Amino acid sequence: MVSRLTAGSGGTRDANNRTGIFLVDVFGNELLLHAEPPGCFNPTPLGPAVRPTVIPTRRDFQQAEGTFYVQDVYQGSFMSGVPRGTIKSLRVVESPEKRYWVPGSWGGQGVHHPGVNWHSFETKRILGTVPVEPDGSVHFSVPSDTFLYFQLLDEDGMMIQSMRSGTVVQSGETTGCIGCHDDRRSAPLLDGQQPVGMALSQAPHPMTGWRGTTETFNYMTEVQPVFDQHCASCHDYGQEAGETLNLAADRNLIFNTSYNELWRRGMIRVVGGGPAETQPAYAWGSHASRLVRVLRNEEPSHEPVKLSPDEFARVVTWIDLNGVFYPDYATSYPNHPGGRSPLDSAQISQLARLTGHDLGRQFHHGRNQGPLVSFDRPELSPILAGFDSVENPDYVQALEILRAGQAQLAQRPDVGMEGFRLSGIDLWREQKYQQRRQLESQFREAIRAGEKRYDEPVAEPSQ
């Protein structure tokens, strides 16, 4: 006779509709062994077993910070050729979440809504730069729940290697890495005389911002003033050196003159949205950029330039942050081309017709023809160069459109410019974001108190 234990769910209730544990024989006879209200489900045979190890939670939902530790930054298959002693500090960069988006687009390596940078999609905020110990170890605390990545810097503050993904530490969590990653089959370095790096014998370094701020990086306020001060006297519209490389500040349809030029002419070597492969040390960034050779007076044919250490730091840091432009995804021109142009599509079409330039190409990195428009000095716009007379009615009309763009920007400054204000649906998005942050902190309180709290919907925009 075969018998088995069955749980009393579904078809194994008895005639009285009781659920329980029955012994059932091959003839269908059921013998109740055990029942209890409201019924027994999924009985588990009990036997001696070793209690599994409980891994304690590493987060505590109390602190606004967590801690990272790197054992030896010289470890890593993409660190070969970096002699010990070369790395002086580690920079922590946040890539903040995208809270605003628009219909207008820029064609970088991937489509941006709105245009943010020439190639890559992110805005960047430097949270801090911490010293790396001589043995390559480094220990630092960072805001928890914040998407960030690390860069290794030499004594000149120039990037040697950079992480290109991001990571997050949770509230109160401490976590560490061996180095700039290595073969996933290799083990931590516990065989040397110094299994624990020097940095761990000290408290973690705090984040202290960059140049006294933790604002997101803004090309127009950090980098452009250096070019205005030291380069634009020669590298401007109407100057010979300006034809080779124009470093003027003038705002154009989507970025500005110098930014457009430096990228398009390959003066900076940055990764953008690709290549996908992990890059060796020194492969990109300030060390690999032609612009920096001029700044360090390594181009013998160029006039000597003399930047202060602070000015030098601003330019190389910008390159090492991957050549970013806008400090935020917000915009004053959501429905205009690129999500950035102060001129609308009708004005741009009219300008294109009057001047014979295909302006649609301006909103794509690969088809971009270089700066064609200046909203700071409309009459210097290269797009007007084809006219033989300023009396030409088409010239007059084209200039009028450019001046209308200039007036528009003055009236409604874009993000990163003084006087910018969030507007339209972005106001609601910001409010929703802040409400969710508040809810999140309430949830954390509830978790700490061992209570349950449920999500509440956020009100729709009233428009």
Ligand code: HEC
């Ligand atoms: C400056 C060198 C460097 C350091 C130091 C470093 N990383 Fe990275 N990390 C990289 C690189 C390079 C990648 C790969 C990105 C790429 O090129 O695609 C990466 C990727 C990652 C990823 C993403 C993996 C994936 O599959 O997307 C995580 C997570 C990460 N690192 C966490 C950490 C943590 C945690 C630490 C130590 C606290 C750390 N990293 C230290 C260089 C570094």
Ligand code: HEC
């Ligand atoms: C006194 C005038 C002058 C100043 C100031 C000046 N430059 Fe130049 N620059 C030139 C000239 C002239 C050229 C060469 C133009 C040519 O090749 O036709 C040049 C070329 C360059 C090039 C291209 C180099 C190459 O190898 O192709 C870069 C990059 C550059 N300058 C950057 C700068 C930067 C950055 C500054 C400010 C820090 C600056 N220049 C200041 C005159 C100047």
